[in-house]
Amino acid sequence: MKTYLVVGASGSIGIKTSELIRTNNHRVIKGTSKKIEGNRTDSLYLDLTDYNSITKLNEFGTPLDGIVFAAGYEPKQSIIEMSMEHQNKMIQIHVTGPLNTVKALLKNLKEDAAIVFVSSIAANKGSYDPMYATAKGAVISLSRTLAVELSKHKIRVNCISPGLVEGSPVFNGMTTDFREKHINNTLNKRLAKPDDCAAAINFLLTQEHITGQVIHINGGQYFGA
Ligand SMILES: NC(=O)c1ccc[n+]([C@@H]2O[C@H](COP(=O)([O-])OP(=O)(O)OC[C@H]3O[C@@H](n4cnc5c(N)ncnc54)[C@H](OP(=O)(O)O)[C@@H]3O)[C@@H](O)[C@H]2O)c1
Numbered sequence: 275m276k277t278y279l280v281v282g283a284s285g286s287i288g289i290k291t292s293e294l295i296r297t298n299n300h301r302v303i304k305g306t307s308k309k310i311e312g313n314r315t316d317s318l319y320l321d322l323t324d325y326n327s328i329t330k331l332n333e334f335g336t337p338l339d340g341i342v343f344a345a346g347y348e349p350k351q352s353i354i355e356m357s358m359e360h361q362n363k364m365i366q367i368h369v370t371g372p373l374n375t376v377k378a379l380l381k382n383l384k385e386d387a388a389i390v391f392v393s394s395i396a397a398n399k400g401s402y403d404p405m406y407a408t409a410k411g412a413v414i415s416l417s418r419t420l421a422v423e424l425s426k427h428k429i430r431v432n433c434i435s436p437g438l439v440e441g442s443p444v445f446n447g448m449t450t451d452f453r454e455k456h457i458n459n460t461l462n463k464r465l466a467k468p469d470d471c472a473a474a475i476n477f478l479l480t481q482e483h484i485t486g487q488v489i490h491i492n493g494g495q496y497f498g499a
Pocket residue numbers: 281282283284285286287288305306307308320321322323344345346347348367392393394395435436437438439440442443444445
């Protein structure tokens with residue numbers, strides 16, 4: 275049995291990823307920024323915006339076979355509306371928080387462990403929220419550079435990059451017109467499902483010869499109308 279930390283395990287992609295890992299008879303430790311009641315070994319408090327919470331990971335003793343970073347902060351502000359607080363939070367949750375988490379948990383990662391990040395189609399297509407697109411572009415760069423750096427520890431690092439995910443909070447907050455626009459831009463006329471993302475994450479966790487890669491889960495949107 276392997277043990278994986280899933281950061282953002284209560285999110286739409288995190289839930290399905292955790293389910294799939296457990297279906298394969300492995301253990302999931304749920305990373306959450308919500309306060310944890312009691313002494314639970316299946317959950318780990320981790321607030322990616324709080325450096326103290328990340329440095330406390332030095333006390334975390336469980337060996338890990340992998341980490342999935344599926345936490346997120348959704349696109350919210352255009353360039354006109356944008357605050358410094360928003361910019362900082364976007365980078366902390368997607369980039370600096372995960373980077374410092376990897377640094378703190380390097381001691382826990384076993385040989386042959388795998389890390390999977392979640393970027394977004396916004397990294398390539400942009401977003402009305404420039405900071406979201408910037409952070410997601412940085413996630414790909416971070417993933418690829420860690421693949422090189424951590425190869426000396428025999429750790430693989432990969433990334434998925436989904437288009438709009440059906441049933442996610444971002445999807446739920448969109449008008450029907452906007453959802454239709456996203457669907458029409460795909461070649462197969464459907465959106466990514468959380469299960470599609472979970473399957474790709476699971477593949478990257480387990481496929482031992484793939485590192486430094488990005489799997490695009492977007493129904494061929496780059497080629498759509
Ligand atoms: N949804 C989409 O259409 C879509 C498309 C492309 C890429 N993505 C990316 O996919 C990832 C997951 O998306 P999703 O739709 O599954 O997100 P989601 O349902 O909104 O879940 C995000 C999770 O992030 C965790 N989180 C929030 N703030 C945190 C913090 N400060 N520290 C640690 N964890 C925190 C939350 O868990 P707790 O409350 O337990 O902390 C939450 O469950 C994100 O990175 C997102 O950008 C999403």
